Amino acid sequence: MTNKRYGANFIYRQSFIELDARERATALFDAGTARELLGPFDRVESPWLAMQGVTPQEDDGCVVMKGKIAGQASVVVALEGAFQGGSMGEVSGEKMTAALDLAYADSKKGTPTSAVILLETGGVRLQEANLGLAAIAELMGSVLLLRKHAPVICLTAGTVGCFGGMSLVAGLASYVVMTREARLGLNGPEVIEQENGIDEFDSSDHALVWAIDGGEQRYATGLVDALVEDDTPQVVEAIRKFVEKGAPAVHRSSQVDLYRSRIGALDTSRQWDPKELRTLWTAKSATEGKQ
Amino acid sequence: MSEFTGVRGTVWFRALTGQSSPMPGDPKSVLTSDALIGKEQGLFLCVVPDPHGRFPCARHGEVGLEEAYTLATRIRQLIDESKDTIKRPIVAIVDAKSQAYGRREETAAIFLAAAAAADAYGSARLAGHPVITLVVGQALSGGFLIHGYQANRILAFDDGGVMIHAMHKEAAARVTQRSVAELEKLGKKIVPMSYDIRDYAKLGLLYKLLHVENPEKPSVEDVQKVKDELVEAIADARSGPHDLRNRLESKGALEMRKGSLLVRSKLEAQWAEK
Amino acid sequence: MEQIELNYPAKRKIPKRAHVGVVGSGDMEVLLEPGEDMVAHVFIRTSVDGFGASWKAVLDRFFAKYDGAARIQINDAGERPASPNCAWSKRWR
Numbered sequence: 001m002t003n004k005r006y007g008a009n010f011i012y013r014q015s016f017i018e019l020d021a022r023e024r025a026t027a028l029f030d031a032g033t034a035r036e037l038l039g040p041f042d043r044v045e046s047p048w049l050a051m052q053g054v055t056p057q058e059d060d061g062c063v064v065m066k067g068k069i070a071g072q073a074s075v076v077v078a079l080e081g082a083f084q085g086g087s088m089g090e091v092s093g094e095k096m097t098a099a100l101d102l103a104y105a106d107s108k109k110g111t112p113t114s115a116v117i118l119l120e121t122g123g124v125r126l127q128e129a130n131l132g133l134a135a136i137a138e139l140m141g142s143v144l145l146l147r148k149h150a151p152v153i154c155l156t157a158g159t160v161g162c163f164g165g166m167s168l169v170a171g172l173a174s175y176v177v178m179t180r181e182a183r184l185g186l187n188g189p190e191v192i193e194q195e196n197g198i199d200e201f202d203s204s205d206h207a208l209v210w211a212i213d214g215g216e217q218r219y220a221t222g223l224v225d226a227l228v229e230d231d232t233p234q235v236v237e238a239i240r241k242f243v244e245k246g247a248p249a250v251h252r253s254s255q256v257d258l259y260r261s262r263i264g265a266l267d268t269s270r271q272w273d274p275k276e277l278r279t280l281w282t283a284k285s286a287t288e289g290k291q
Numbered sequence: 292m293s294e295f296t297g298v299r300g301t302v303w304f305r306a307l308t309g310q311s312s313p314m315p316g317d318p319k320s321v322l323t324s325d326a327l328i329g330k331e332q333g334l335f336l337c338v339v340p341d342p343h344g345r346f347p348c349a350r351h352g353e354v355g356l357e358e359a360y361t362l363a364t365r366i367r368q369l370i371d372e373s374k375d376t377i378k379r380p381i382v383a384i385v386d387a388k389s390q391a392y393g394r395r396e397e398t399a400a401i402f403l404a405a406a407a408a409a410d411a412y413g414s415a416r417l418a419g420h421p422v423i424t425l426v427v428g429q430a431l432s433g434g435f436l437i438h439g440y441q442a443n444r445i446l447a448f449d450d451g452g453v454m455i456h457a458m459h460k461e462a463a464a465r466v467t468q469r470s471v472a473e474l475e476k477l478g479k480k481i482v483p484m485s486y487d488i489r490d491y492a493k494l495g496l497l498y499k500l501l502h503v504e505n506p507e508k509p510s511v512e513d514v515q516k517v518k519d520e521l522v523e524a525i526a527d528a529r530s531g532p533h534d535l536r537n538r539l540e541s542k543g544a545l546e547m548r549k550g551s552l553l554v555r556s557k558l559e560a561q562w563a564e565k
Numbered sequence: 566m567e568q569i570e571l572n573y574p575a576k577r578k579i580p581k582r583a584h585v586g587v588v589g590s591g592d593m594e595v596l597l598e599p600g601e602d603m604v605a606h607v608f609i610r611t612s613v614d615g616f617g618a619s620w621k622a623v624l625d626r627f628f629a630k631y632d633g634a635a636r637i638q639i640n641d642a643g644e645r646p647a648s649p650n651c652a653w654s655k656r657w658r
Contacts, residue, residue, distance in 0.1 A: 020587055037561045040584045040596055044557060047550045048481055053566040055612045055642045057588040058596060066562065082589035090483070094554040102562045124432070124457040126467055131483040131548070133432065133457040134496050134538070137440035140406075141535040144413045165436050165457075171406025186402040186433055187392050194462065195392040196348055212398050223400050253403065253410040256367055260360035263399060268345040274398050 013231035017158050017181060021080035024118055024157070025065045027232050028076055028239050033067035038095060046089050048128050057083045062092035064099045070240040073113040075103045081120030081160035088121065088166065089128040093135020100142040100152070107149035114243045115146055116153045117173070122188065123164015136165040143172045151175060151247045153239060157230065158182040161213070172253050175225040175242040177235070178215030184224070185213040211274045220278040223252070297340040297352040299428040299452070299506060300386035304337040306514045307384070307521075314365065320344055321361040328380060329522035334369050336362055337384040338438055348393030354434040355391030359404035362438060366411035370418055378419040380525045383412070385439040386428025389459065405437045412441035421528035423521055427506060430455045443528035443537070444498035446520060450506050453488045460486060482547060495543020498524055569609040569617050571624055575634035576603065593641040600634040611641040 016024060026034055038044055040058035049056045061083035065076045077096045079086040096117065103113035124132035143152050151174040156162040161183035162170055170176050170184055178184060187195075189203035202208060211217060219227035226238045262281060266272070301322070305311040308326035313319050320341035325332045340352040349355030366381065373379060391401065416422045424430075424442035435455065439445070447453050457463075464471045478485030482493055492500045501520055503513040531537055538544060539551060582598040600606060605628060609620055 038554065038558055040594070041582060041598070042557065044550070044554055048483065050566060050610070052477070052481065053612055055566060055588050055610050055640050057594055057640055058584075058638075064558065080587055082587045082592065090548065090550045091554055094551040095558065098555045098558045102559065126458060126463055127481075127484065129457040129463075129484045130455065130491055130494060130496075131551075133435070133440075134494070135551075137436055138535050138538065140409055140436070141413055141441060144410065144417060145534065165433060167402035168406045168409055168433070168436055171403045172410060184402065185397045186390060186405060187397060191462070192392045192394065192397070194465065200348070200392075201394045201397075212394070218400075221400070223403060251410070253406040254367075254414075256360060256363040256407050256411070259403065259407060260364055263356045263360055263404070266395075266399060268347070268395060271394055272398055277398065 013229065014233065015230050016232045016235045017179070017230050019232070020082065021061075021063045021078040021118065021120070025063050025076040025078040028116060028236055029065065029067040029069055029074070030071065034065045035067060037064045037066060037099070044091055046091050046128065048090065048131070052127055054127060060089055060091035060095070061086060062095045064095050069114065069116070069243045072243055073106065073111050074116060074243060075099050075113060076116045076118065078118035079121045084125055086119075086121035086160050087123060087125035088132040088135050089125040090131040090135060093132060093139060097135065097139045097142045100139070100146050103150065104142065104146040107146065112150040112246075114150045114153065116155060116239055116243075117169065119154055119156045119162040119166055119170060120158070120160035121162055121164065121166045122160065123166050133165060136169070140168060140172055143169060147172070147174050147247055147251060149247065151242055151245065153177065153242045155235070155239065156182040156184055156215075157235065163188045172251070174247050174251060175245075176223070177226045177228060177238050177242070178218060178224050179228055179230050180215045181230060182215045183209065183213035184215070184218050217274055217278075221281045295352060295388045295429050297386065297388070300337045300339045300352070300384055302507065302509065303384050303425070303427045304335060304339070306509050307382070307518065308335045317361050318344060318357045320349065320358050321365075323365045328382065328518060329525065331377075331379060333380040333382050334365065335382045335384060336365060336438070338362070338387045346391065346393065346395060348396060349391035352386070352388040353391040354387050354389070354437045355393070355396055356399055356401055356404045359401070359408040359437050363407040363411040366415050369420070370411070370415050373418070373420065378421070380421040380423060381412070381415055382521060383422070383424045383439045383442060385424055385426045385430045385435065387431070387434040387438060388429060389431045390433030390437065405433055408437045409441050416441060416443055417533050419533060421525045423524045423528065425517070425521065426453055426455060428452055431459055432457055443531070443533070444524040445496060446499050446501055446524060447488055447491070447497055448506050449488060449500045449502050452506060454486055455488065455491045456486055493543055494547050495541035495545070496538050498527070566610060566612050567614045567617065569611070569620055571607040571609070571621060573605040573607070573624075573628035574603065575600070575605045576632040577634065579633040579635050588640045588642045590642070593639055593643065596638040598636045600636045603634050605631070605633060605635050605637065607637045607639065609639040609641060611643060613641070613643050616643075
């Protein structure tokens with residue numbers, strides 16, 4: 001396996017992770033169809049950062065692009081992980097929600113418009129606290145509306161990963177795509193260590209972090225729909241397939257009986273090796289839920 | 292004053308429903324009851340501390356795996372029962388410390404449990420059930436996203452023990468490398484960062500700020516007043532659309548969320564361009 | 566946060582606008598647009614105060630060779646003293 005990793009495929013791969021948000025969004029579209037909305041030259045930035053001595057970014061760390069993916073109308077909203085950790089502020093949050101609402105309006109008028117959300121984020125931007133949290137709640141409301149008509153696809157490739165309130169957006173998605181390098185969880189390891197001590201979670205134990213939050217674990221436990229290499233063509237192909245597939249009849253977050261019984265079956269008297277859940281929660285059984 | 296005591300949820304659940312227990316088979320941390328509100332039967336839900344809960348990190352009023360899936364179960368039950376009948380109101384009583392912070396929680400994908408509860412609340416709202424949130428204590432972060440923030444209308448007490456925020460003060464101070472005092476001072480200048488519920492009310496997300504004489508030990512008058520306000524909020528929710536657009540159409544939004552409104556109008560204009 | 570404004574004489578119009586970069590550690594966002602007059606106007610917003618002289622030194626050197634009439638905005642969150650030089654050379658092409 002080591003030889004395979006360092007073979008020609010690895011050397012000649014085009015890293016998706018090394019791309020910034022704008023480059024990632026552009027890569028997903030059919031050639032020549034992408035158009036950015038509210039780009040940097042529109043200068044719609046955060047109203048709250050400069051007054052705190054924090055330099056704003058002209059797109060507030062959120063890129064919105066409209067175009068076609070696999071020939072179908074799509075919108076991509078991409079968070080820039082390098083700006084304020086991809087955190088949600090008033091403007092970046094509203095860009096995402098309004099984009100999904102416009103996709104929903106088009107879908108209702110007869111043009112199903114998929115949404116692809118690129119999540120590199122730690123959640124709420126503390127400098128905007130309550131407006132960031134409210135933005136996440138509103139975005140979640142808009143995901144619920146759109147996903148009935150067109151797929152809402154979440155992609156987390158790393159290095160920031162998807163944490164905090166935005167992990168609930170991934171939870172509501174029609175499909176989730178991750179790389180091995182990426183992580184997905186509600187609370188980051190540092191926060192857990194802070195709140196409940198190093199025995200609860202040693203955040204410096206990288207193997208533990210990826211064993212729990214990493215793309216491979218999330219995929220192997222049926223929580224994520226595709227695991228891709230950090231290779232742009234592979235990422236693009238995975239997204240295209242889900243756009244073509246269309247919205248599923250039942251979403252993961254609606255399979256309450258299934259997941260409630262899985263939680264009920266866990267022996268909470270001890271910590272578990274995350275690999276134990278791979279056998280208990282296989283991807284196959286995720287489609288057996290009611291509703 | 293702003294310390295989480297974990298009693299207000301139970302107090303108000305009992306005051307509004309006459310009950311204080313979970314449904315049979317449910318964990319003790321989720322109180323559910325049908326109760327009369329106005330002239331109809333509402334479904335009341337509340338997350339409370341359970342010191343003997345199965346999950347060690349969810350015993351003190353945190354919203355964890357069991358709490359999220361139990362809420363989702365009870366709400367979905369109501370949605371299913373109401374397919375061809377009148378859509379009964381759902382009232383979320385909120386005084387929760389936060390989401391649960393634990394290794395078990397992350398391993399067992401609490402992010403999905405959280406989404407499942409929010410999905411249930413949001414789906415109920417979209418199906419036509421008036422969903423009303425009553426914040427009687429703390430509503431923080433992921434806990435509030437799970438239990439309360441998908442409501443049509445949000446009410447909160449005008450009281451020092453009520454707090455709506457993205458992160459509690461001590462943790463926020465640590466993360467932003469400031470003192471708690473500095474954070475509080477910053478909140479005076481930057482309204483969305485404030486921990487004061489009166490500042491939160493300026494943002495236009497709250498339907499009403501309610502004054503009750505004693506939030507910890509409500510009088511008969513207090514309880515009647517809150518019931519009347521809930522009935523009014525239910526009627527108001529029924530009179531409007533099922534999505535969350537009212538949050539951007541409020542007086543507070545017009546004053547304090549100009550950035551959001553600008554984004555929405557510009558994005559709409561550019562979307563339509565060829 | 567500091568705002569720095571610098572102006573340099575220009576000799577030619579520039580055809581189109583350009584954007585690069587991210588307001589992040591060791592990086593900066595640069596927006597370049599055609600200017601109306603024969604001057605290059607540079608507006609810098611930086612969250613690190615006190616490096617005005619460093620910025621001027623870097624940009625003086627640059628505009629000694631660059632003669633486009635442009636409005637250039639720089640949004641910077643530099644954290645290291647050398648950052649104006651590093652980030653600027655990284656982003657200018």
